[in-house]
Amino acid sequence: MKIAIIGSGYVGLVTGACFAQVGHEVICVDNDERKVKALNHGRIPIYEPGLEQLVLRNVAARRLKFTGSIEYGVDNSEVVFIAVPTPPRADGSVDLTYIEQVAREIAAVLKEYRVIVDKSTVPVKTGEKVADTIRRYNKVNVDFDVVSNPEFLREGCAVTDLMEPDRIVIGANSERALAIMEKVYEPFLAPIMVTDVNSAELIKHAANSFLALKISYINAVSAICEATGADIEKVAEGIGADKRIGRSFLNAGLGYGGSCFPKDIAAFIAISELIGEPFHLLQEVQRINQRQRERFLKRLRDTLWVLKEKRIAVWGLTFKPHTDDVRSSVAIDLVNDLIREGARVTAYDPKGNQRVQELDLCPGVHLANSALEAVQDAETLVLATEWPEFSDVDLTEVRDRMHTPIVFDGRNLFDPATMRDLGFQYFGIGRSLANSSGTNQNSNGASTHGGLRPLQECRGIADSSRVSRGGKTDRSVPMKDSISSLCRGNC
Numbered sequence: 001m002k003i004a005i006i007g008s009g010y011v012g013l014v015t016g017a018c019f020a021q022v023g024h025e026v027i028c029v030d031n032d033e034r035k036v037k038a039l040n041h042g043r044i045p046i047y048e049p050g051l052e053q054l055v056l057r058n059v060a061a062r063r064l065k066f067t068g069s070i071e072y073g074v075d076n077s078e079v080v081f082i083a084v085p086t087p088p089r090a091d092g093s094v095d096l097t098y099i100e101q102v103a104r105e106i107a108a109v110l111k112e113y114r115v116i117v118d119k120s121t122v123p124v125k126t127g128e129k130v131a132d133t134i135r136r137y138n139k140v141n142v143d144f145d146v147v148s149n150p151e152f153l154r155e156g157c158a159v160t161d162l163m164e165p166d167r168i169v170i171g172a173n174s175e176r177a178l179a180i181m182e183k184v185y186e187p188f189l190a191p192i193m194v195t196d197v198n199s200a201e202l203i204k205h206a207a208n209s210f211l212a213l214k215i216s217y218i219n220a221v222s223a224i225c226e227a228t229g230a231d232i233e234k235v236a237e238g239i240g241a242d243k244r245i246g247r248s249f250l251n252a253g254l255g256y257g258g259s260c261f262p263k264d265i266a267a268f269i270a271i272s273e274l275i276g277e278p279f280h281l282l283q284e285v286q287r288i289n290q291r292q293r294e295r296f297l298k299r300l301r302d303t304l305w306v307l308k309e310k311r312i313a314v315w316g317l318t319f320k321p322h323t324d325d326v327r328s329s330v331a332i333d334l335v336n337d338l339i340r341e342g343a344r345v346t347a348y349d350p351k352g353n354q355r356v357q358e359l360d361l362c363p364g365v366h367l368a369n370s371a372l373e374a375v376q377d378a379e380t381l382v383l384a385t386e387w388p389e390f391s392d393v394d395l396t397e398v399r400d401r402m403h404t405p406i407v408f409d410g411r412n413l414f415d416p417a418t419m420r421d422l423g424f425q426y427f428g429i430g431r432s433l434a435n436s437s438g439t440n441q442n443s444n445g446a447s448t449h450g451g452l453r454p455l456q457e458c459r460g461i462a463d464s465s466r467v468s469r470g471g472k473t474d475r476s477v478p479m480k481d482s483i484s485s486l487c488r489g490n491c
């Protein structure tokens with residue numbers, strides 16, 4: 001198929017590279033001439049595992065090219081994807097200026113039938129407005145169809161998510177458009193869910209809101225665990241083993257961030273209010289997310305008494321591991337909270353330091369060049385983003401470099417008992433020192449997240465539950481969950 005993708009940002013670039021990888025001829029269009037030039041020279045503006053190789057391979061194979069001309073893209077393709085940004089407005093509603101502009105630009109150059117596909121995350125009924133706009137601005141009255149095809153890519157594993165999707169959602173109101181879209185996705189061997197345009201648009205907002213709801217739910221339960229001495233990791237395992245619930249996206253932590261969840265929830269709330277059906281549940285999801293970071297800060301204050309002038313090391317600045325994306329990162333909000341209270345913060349992130357510096361996101365922070373450099377003479381270490389490399393750092397060296405070995409683990413990356421045995425004062429999310437029995441750790445003391453073990457394996461063991469997930473495979477938990485929990489939700 002000949003495919004054009006308008007907008008070579010995160011979604012457009014990953015989608016374009018994967019479509020080319022499965023054999024389509026792809027033209028990526030972008031109105032940023034410098035970006036187009038860089039891409040045509042193999043320079044990728046974002047860090048995403050596997051993407052650079054994919055782009056270079058397909059540019060070399062002449063299946064992928066970049067241009068600044070929408071007309072060139074539309075003329076030389078059968079299907080035109082719209083993948084431009086839909087940023088949030090101050091009131092949480094979605095700014096559709098770029099979508100509307102591209103719809104007018106497509107209309108101006110449309111000469112024969114095309115399928116126009118909305119790939120950007122948009123509110124319900126946007127497809128109708130795109131169709132109205134094209135009809136109004138196309139002077140030659142050409143036939144076309146507008147389709148909704150939401151993406152479900154996660155940063156850090158976007159290539160895998162696109163190449164091996166759980167499902168492909170196609171919202172189309174014409175058989176002709178549907179047949180063409182099925183040819184586009186034929187090489188992906190994934191279930192295709194066909195629906196109308198409005199339902200497809202809603203599926204995206206509803207899916208992201210539900211995932212964030214799961215996170216806020218487990219974070220709300222973590223507060224109860226902290227107050228009662230229970231262990232959130234065991235609770236998550238216990239409820240997650242129920243297939244109706246599922247273990248994924250039940251990792252308690254500092255809260256969700258990123259360019260999608262905060263924005264999509266605010267958008268869904270704005271849509272619900274617009275139609276007179278306020279979505280109170282999602283407002284509570286937002287509140288819990290905000291409170292999670294406030295509660296964490298309070299525990300820091302309660303332990304350190306005064307934060308002013310305290311030397312605090314922070315590991316992690318990106319909104320999650322395996323990406324250089326710092327948009328709506330809870331880690332950055334926490335660093336700025338600490339600096340606002342007068343703390344002297346030294347932070348380190350494997351991929352995010354440069355962006356934080358370039359965008360001046362944390363005025364007053366000192367950026368270290370390594371995890372160990374960051375903890376030098378620190379009075380407390382805060383783990384804010386669970387990069388795997390942090391679980392490989394020599395914790396005894398960390399302890400010896402710190403002024404006082406106090407650790408606040410905002411992502412439950414470490415095992416409480418191991419930290420205790422190494423002489424750290426350790427605070428996790430929804431768990432405490434009393435919780436762990438020191439068995440669930442990998443060779444470097446990083447937690448492998450206490451789950452449950454079948455009773456017959458625990459016979460004679462007094463206390464409630466413990467499990468090893470590191471080296472030894474645990475038969476009681478499906479392999480998929482064990483892989484996801486080991487890499488904490490990345491792929």
Ligand code: UDX
Binds near residue numbers: 260
């Ligand atoms: C999300 C959706 O997962 C994806 O389907 C959609 O297309 C875009 O939005 P992304 O924003 O890349 O993807 O990140 P995701 O892995 O979903 O994590 C979002 C946030 O939730 C991160 O801050 C992460 O740390 C947090 N999170 C995730 C938790 O706190 N606990 C979890 O169990 C999972």
